[in-house]
Amino acid sequence: MTTLTLKNVRPMAAPATDLYIVDGRFAAAPTTGAEVIDCGGRILIPGLVEAHTHLDKSLLGMPWYRNEVGPSLQDKIDNERQVKRALALDPQVQSERHAILAISYGCTHIRSHVDIDTEQGLAAVEGVMATREKLAGLIDIEIVAFPQSGMMPRPGTAELMDAALAMGADLVGGLDPCGLEHDPKGHLDTVFALAEKHGKPIDIHLHERDSLGWFSMQEIIDRTVAQGMQGLVSISHAFCLGAPDRAAVAALHEKLAEARIHILTTAPASAPVPAVKELKAAGILTGAGCDGIRDTWGPYGNSDMLERAMLVGLRNNLRRDDELELALEICTRGGAAILGVKGYGLKVGCTADCVLVEGETLAEAVVTRAPRKLVLKGGRVTARDGACVVAAP
Amino acid sequence: MTTLTLKNVRPMAAPATDLYIVDGRFAAAPTTGAEVIDCGGRILIPGLVEAHTHLDKSLLGMPWYRNEVGPSLQDKIDNERQVKRALALDPQVQSERHAILAISYGCTHIRSHVDIDTEQGLAAVEGVMATREKLAGLIDIEIVAFPQSGMMPRPGTAELMDAALAMGADLVGGLDPCGLEHDPKGHLDTVFALAEKHGKPIDIHLHERDSLGWFSMQEIIDRTVAQGMQGLVSISHAFCLGAPDRAAVAALHEKLAEARIHILTTAPASAPVPAVKELKAAGILTGAGCDGIRDTWGPYGNSDMLERAMLVGLRNNLRRDDELELALEICTRGGAAILGVKGYGLKVGCTADCVLVEGETLAEAVVTRAPRKLVLKGGRVTARDGACVVAAP
Numbered sequence: 001m002t003t004l005t006l007k008n009v010r011p012m013a014a015p016a017t018d019l020y021i022v023d024g025r026f027a028a029a030p031t032t033g034a035e036v037i038d039c040g041g042r043i044l045i046p047g048l049v050e051a052h053t054h055l056d057k058s059l060l061g062m063p064w065y066r067n068e069v070g071p072s073l074q075d076k077i078d079n080e081r082q083v084k085r086a087l088a089l090d091p092q093v094q095s096e097r098h099a100i101l102a103i104s105y106g107c108t109h110i111r112s113h114v115d116i117d118t119e120q121g122l123a124a125v126e127g128v129m130a131t132r133e134k135l136a137g138l139i140d141i142e143i144v145a146f147p148q149s150g151m152m153p154r155p156g157t158a159e160l161m162d163a164a165l166a167m168g169a170d171l172v173g174g175l176d177p178c179g180l181e182h183d184p185k186g187h188l189d190t191v192f193a194l195a196e197k198h199g200k201p202i203d204i205h206l207h208e209r210d211s212l213g214w215f216s217m218q219e220i221i222d223r224t225v226a227q228g229m230q231g232l233v234s235i236s237h238a239f240c241l242g243a244p245d246r247a248a249v250a251a252l253h254e255k256l257a258e259a260r261i262h263i264l265t266t267a268p269a270s271a272p273v274p275a276v277k278e279l280k281a282a283g284i285l286t287g288a289g290c291d292g293i294r295d296t297w298g299p300y301g302n303s304d305m306l307e308r309a310m311l312v313g314l315r316n317n318l319r320r321d322d323e324l325e326l327a328l329e330i331c332t333r334g335g336a337a338i339l340g341v342k343g344y345g346l347k348v349g350c351t352a353d354c355v356l357v358e359g360e361t362l363a364e365a366v367v368t369r370a371p372r373k374l375v376l377k378g379g380r381v382t383a384r385d386g387a388c389v390v391a392a393p
Numbered sequence: 394m395t396t397l398t399l400k401n402v403r404p405m406a407a408p409a410t411d412l413y414i415v416d417g418r419f420a421a422a423p424t425t426g427a428e429v430i431d432c433g434g435r436i437l438i439p440g441l442v443e444a445h446t447h448l449d450k451s452l453l454g455m456p457w458y459r460n461e462v463g464p465s466l467q468d469k470i471d472n473e474r475q476v477k478r479a480l481a482l483d484p485q486v487q488s489e490r491h492a493i494l495a496i497s498y499g500c501t502h503i504r505s506h507v508d509i510d511t512e513q514g515l516a517a518v519e520g521v522m523a524t525r526e527k528l529a530g531l532i533d534i535e536i537v538a539f540p541q542s543g544m545m546p547r548p549g550t551a552e553l554m555d556a557a558l559a560m561g562a563d564l565v566g567g568l569d570p571c572g573l574e575h576d577p578k579g580h581l582d583t584v585f586a587l588a589e590k591h592g593k594p595i596d597i598h599l600h601e602r603d604s605l606g607w608f609s610m611q612e613i614i615d616r617t618v619a620q621g622m623q624g625l626v627s628i629s630h631a632f633c634l635g636a637p638d639r640a641a642v643a644a645l646h647e648k649l650a651e652a653r654i655h656i657l658t659t660a661p662a663s664a665p666v667p668a669v670k671e672l673k674a675a676g677i678l679t680g681a682g683c684d685g686i687r688d689t690w691g692p693y694g695n696s697d698m699l700e701r702a703m704l705v706g707l708r709n710n711l712r713r714d715d716e717l718e719l720a721l722e723i724c725t726r727g728g729a730a731i732l733g734v735k736g737y738g739l740k741v742g743c744t745a746d747c748v749l750v751e752g753e754t755l756a757e758a759v760v761t762r763a764p765r766k767l768v769l770k771g772g773r774v775t776a777r778d779g780a781c782v783v784a785a786p
Binding site: 064067068267268269270294299300310314315317324359364367 | 456457459460461462660661662663664687690691692693694703704706707708709710712713714715717752753754756757760
């Protein structure tokens with residue numbers, strides 16, 4: 001089934017045409033005997049890219065979790081460790097449920113942060129790695145070794161990070177060097193040393209706001225340049241780029257662009273966020289993600305990156321069609337470029353990772369978010385009519 | 394069909410029970426021969442209340458409108474008047490499409506602002522009034538006479554407002570007394586005089602931010618008290634209550650509560666918003682609405698007040714179950730109280746306006762937003778499986 005013809009399809013909302021897939025890639029001409037799928041004039045876009053989530057911690061498929069957690073970041077971190085123990089959460093099962101839901105919505109690539117701490121050790125990384133193998137060919141999963149409970153206050157965590165990277169985690173994660181770690185130098189030196197040792201890129205959660213966030217961001221920029229890691233560092237959330245002092249933010253945009261640091265936004269409605277139009281104007285690669293789905297941090301989310309494009313649009317006050325196309329670009333090509341996906345797109349020669357969406361235009365597809373008629377990964381059908389071809393555990 | 398038994402239903406997520414509807418109201422005991430509907434253990438909530446929208450201006454059911462409008466409020470107002478002319482938009486047809494969509498999502502009551510200006514006169518009010526009659530028994534529609542293009546810069550508008558109120562519009566509308574009208578005294582004196590003349594309540598759009606909005610709000614409070622209109626004035630949007638100076642906002646909350654002025658929020662992700670938990674703590678009645686749906690102002694929206702509850706939750710950073718229940722309360726009881734709906738609720742004697750929602754808990758219903766299995770208005774089935782029982786034109 002990786003050789004087929006998509007009839008009556010509108011690539012990126014262009015006029016209807018036929019597209020040919022041969023051996024999992026878009027081809028200039030059909031092969032004889034290829035299966036034909038009538039796309040009914042629907043729009044085809046490349047696969048949606050979930051570039052910031054937490055596959056290991058979703059409570060999907062479990063009884064409803066009654067959230068009564070306190071307001072601080074530390075409250076949520078402590079509560080999560082405790083609930084995971086109490087519920088005996090299985091990271092393999094949960095990540096499989098989560099990834100299958102994402103596939104049903106047209107996702108073909110995920111970057112997931114995965115918790116590492118001195119309590120659960122590498123269990124979550126092992127679980128998500130098992131899911132990655134199990135779902136190979138259906139979705140690609142990148143794993144960020146993520147010290148959710150902090151490295152500096154918990155001796156032994158850095159060694160676990162090191163082991164996770166040796167075992168197959170793809171990126172080094174990090175988290176609020178000041179606000180949570182209380183030791184920006186110690187934290188960032190450790191993160192960058194791990195990246196150098198393992199030759200792996202970096203993705204750091206940065207919730208710190210205003211000047212505290214600017215300080216941490218500058219420390220990240222300096223180390224990125226010093227270590228020659230331009231193009232290999234992402235900053236997730238980057239709330240400090242949503243600060244009211246736009247002149248200070250513009251100066252940071254310039255430095256981020258120069259260091260080729262990428263930004264990943266989840267576009268939360270209740271926090272300051274990077275302004276996606278300004279990031280684009282500054283030449284900064286931007287991707288997006290749903291963040292955690294139905295976990296102890298919050299009850300929201302469904303892994304639908306088309307809904308995330310809408311939320312990026314709502315948060316950034318995008319109303320014009322060209323602006324909504326930018327929101328969609330962030331949730332497709334932006335994330336793919338940051339994840340370094342090779343052969344991404346709808347051109348001849350590209351891998352046939354793609355999804356049919358509903359609407360007259362790309363903007364309509366984003367605001368409508370109808371169930372996905374068809375999702376392909378390397379030309380293989382992974383979801384039909386909003387349901388993944390494999391059942392969740 | 395206004396006499397029936399709802400079997401195996403969970404009112405407000407309570408344990409499953411049977412509920413009886415006799416002659417359109419919840420009753421203590423069944424009548425013989427009543428039709429029985431098995432609710433499959435689903436949660437029953439009272440009808441969703443759309444307390445701030447614009448039924449006359451949606452482009453639902455028309456070809457996709459490519460939005461290329463400029464960024465200012467005046468750009469959007471001018472663009473809309475021009476597009477309405479160019480498309481020959483029919484307010485009756487559009488409001489019917491919009492209201493039917495709302496019904497399909499479990500809405501039983503709508504407060505709609507309806508444009509009045511010197512160009513289209515009362516055509517939009519007449520159109521929405523025709524829809525109100527046509528859909529009587531399926532949904533209740535309240536009409537706010539709304540001077541979208543301003544009263545002060547457009548002589549003749551106040552007279553049209555007067556005529557609309559005489560004709561059957563239910564409330565006097567208003568709009569940014571400073572920012573748009575450039576004459577707060579003239580605008581508010583006119584609005585309050587119309588309210589006094591017709592004995593009708595007021596609902597004013599207030600987008601003005603920070604101290605400008607505080608000024609206008611204080612002018613509204615003063616007139617409300619002077620005219621003895623406590624409990625009869627709503628302020629929509631009220632972005633100035635989302636200002637960073639929380640001490641100034643808290644002082645206004647007190648005055649609003651004293652004057653029994655209600656707040657209606659659409660919880661936009663890109664603007665400052667009233668903090669719903671603070672409003673509740675201050676004793677201010679709060680409702681919510683989707684604002685315009687798929688119109689020349691913006692492409693978003695689907696009339697789903699369960700989705701709006703989620704967006705209220707996301708914007709206000711509500712994560713705990715009790716907080717999500719507040720978001721749902723705002724989209725049901727809060728709006729109903731502001732609209733002055735009599736006999737609202739699920740108790741014996743209340744009108745059987747209600748909707749089945751999916752989930753183990755109310756919070757799950759809000760984040761899941763699954764298609765509504767059943768919607769009742771006065772005990773009559775108005776929607777099943779996400780579709781209204783009457784077709785849109």
